[in-house]
Amino acid sequence: MADQYAQSGEDIRLSEDIQATAHDIPALRWEEPAEGPVLVLLDQTRLPAEEVELVCTDPQALVQAIRSLAVRGAPLLGIAGAYGVALAAARGFDVEEAADALADARPTAVNLAYGVRRAQQAYRSAFGNGAGGAQSGQERAAAAALAAARALHQEDAEGxxxxxxxxxxxxxxxxxxxxxxxxxxxxxxxxxxxxxxxxxxxxxxxxxxxxxxxxxxxxxxxxxxxxxxxxxxxxxxxxxxxxxxxxxxxxxxxxxxxxxxxxxxxxxxxxxxxxxxxxxxxxxxxxxxxxxxxxxxxxxxxxxxxxxxxxxxxxxxxxxxxxxxxxxxxxxxxxxxxxxxxxxxxxxxxxxxxxxxxxxxxxxxxxxxxxxxxxxxxxxxxxxxxxxxxxxxxx
Missing domain, CATH: 3.40.50.10470 (Translation initiation factor eif-2b; domain 2)
Incomplete structure (x- = not known):
């Protein structure tokens, strides 16, 4: 894997050793490098010719990835939407605005809106119920959104x-x-x-x-x-x-x-x-x-x-x-x-x-x-x- 993550919406090519076991490459994963959390997608528009990962550092990049079909499929869209809310929260973007944009990125797949709203509700509940200063409340809310996304991801795998x-x-x-x-x-x-x-x-x-x-x-x-x-x-x-x-x-x-x-x-x-x-x-x-x-x-x-x-x-x-x-x-x-x-x-x-x-x-x-x-x-x-x-x- 490349040592440095690409900027929002850019891609990184997978190394040969990773390509050798490409069936194990996840379609989506959450990473936390020193520069801040990112959502890493296997860019499906480039398959099968190239196995390339697209790195999203902001919700708008994820919206574009969804619309371009870099990430697709109803269950995975729900997972991506949930992680998108977590990404917005962790990166300090307007969570409500990001959630609406993500939920509307593709209208037919109901899972997308479901995943977005599930993580959004977890964020709201944690933010509203947490004690302490605004910063600690924001951190708790971001952690709650991420936990909701991870839970949905695990449930989908088991399902x-x-x-x-x-x-x-x-x-x-x-x-x-x-x-x-x-x-x-x-x-x-x-x-x-x-x-x-x-x-x-x-x-x-x-x-x-x-x-x-x-x-x-x-x-x-x-x-x-x-x-x-x-x-x-x-x-x-x-x-x-x-x-x-x-x-x-x-x-x-x-x-x-x-x-x-x-x-x-x-x-x-x-x-x-x-x-x-x-x-x-x-x-x-x-x-x-x-x-x-x-x-x-x-x-x-x-x-x-x-x-x-x-x-x-x-x-x-x-x-x-x-x-x-x-x-x-x-x-x-x-x-x-x-x-x-x-x-x-x-x-x-x-x-x-x-x-x-x-x-x-x-x-x-x-x-x-x-x-x-x-x-x-x-x-x-x-x-x-x-x-x-x-x-x-x-x-």
Whole structure:
């Protein structure tokens, strides 16, 4: 690791010895060098070509990292948001202003706002209840925000393990044949989690016990999270995987090559509607037609009982250039700067680029959470599971 941390929003390249064990690189971590606390992110926009860490020394740098997808994935966004509040408090920024900016950085992923508000509430409570001078109160409040972020981080890691176990058991109950051919969309592994992920963690659990026959990986256009990130993680774990374009999924179903679909979620409404990376809904339709289980794996922090149904979920609209251009690799190509766009459509072409789509509950076979499985997916069953988790947590 570099001896000195970069300034806000800058990156540091990982050394060769660290790259050799890159599957152990955390997607996010808190560090406290002499210059002051920082939040270190594995820059996911640079994968798989480069393993580079982005160092955030202020909340605005983290907001930009979230918007640019340097850090992404619903559970990890919640963790990042909580650490962002802790960073603001520790660095002396306006915590309330930072919290609002972080919570609004991406509108669909409910975990982001949850993590932010959890750390913010811990900060407020400690600041309001502490005795002593203003400085000591600020220090206690900052420590409380950090403790809340660390607690959420640990809970997510533990929840990931439980989801993997529940998901593997469900697959074994639903499927015959001993081994499973799983189709997944976007990226749901350690790059989105404090642990080993959500849907990907289930596939990884199947791989470890010898029951993963094939992991089919959708490219996930237009930003290729499947090709760049899921394939990257699958290769690190030695899993049997095959990459396909999103539009090729139908032919796989028709050929009988898919036993189950596993996806994550960015928000689950009270009625069980699931918002996930755009392209998930077509997979649900294909799965239903071909009688293939369509399974959503997500922590309960992704369930938003205040959003009544799928139509009430705010879907983030991404910039059109993500569709009309292809981002150049880190090595410059033919006059195109690294990170620049290579046009693939005529100049002035308008693009429709929703980040997510919404799958109605009737197309979802089951929702796997750290607290158990909801199947069939109904508002009543989802609410009951949330209530049970709260009662257990409080007892």
């Amino acid at each position: 990931s393990s439980r989801m993997a176990a529940h998901g593997l058991q469900l697959l074994d109950e639903l499927l015959t044949g001993g081994t499973h051919r799983i189709l997944t969309h976007c990226n749901t592994g350690a790059l989105v989690s404090g642990g080993e992920g959500t849907a990907f963690a289930v596939a990884l659990a199947a791989h470890r016990v010898g029951r993963l026959n094939r992991l089919w990986v959708d490219e996930t256009r237009p930003l290729l999270q499947g090709a760049r990130l899921t394939a990257y993680e699958a290769a690190r774990h030695g899993m049997s995987y095959t990459l396909l374009t999103d539009s090729a999924a139908g032919s796989l179903f028709a050929a009988g090559e898919v036993d189950a679909v596993l996806i994550g979620a960015d928000r689950i409404a009270a009625d069980g509607s699931v918002a996930n990376k755009v392209g998930s809904y077509p997979l649900a339709v294909l799965a239903r037609y071909h009688h293939v289980p369509f399974i959503v794996v997500a922590p309960l922090t992704t369930v938003d009982l205040e959003t009544p149904d799928g139509g009430s979920i705010e879907v983030e609209q991404r910039p059109g250039h993500e569709v009309t251009e292809v981002t150049a690799p880190q090595a410059p190509l033919a006059g195109v700067e690294a990170g620049g766009g290579i046009p693939v459509a005529p100049l002035g072409t308008q693009a429709y680029n929703p980040a997510f789509d919404v799958t109605p509950p009737e197309l979802v076979t089951a929702i796997v959470t750290e607290w158990g499985v909801v199947a069939p997916v109904t508002a009543e069953a989802l609410s009951e599971l949330c209530d049970r988790s709260r009662q257990t947590t409080m007892s």
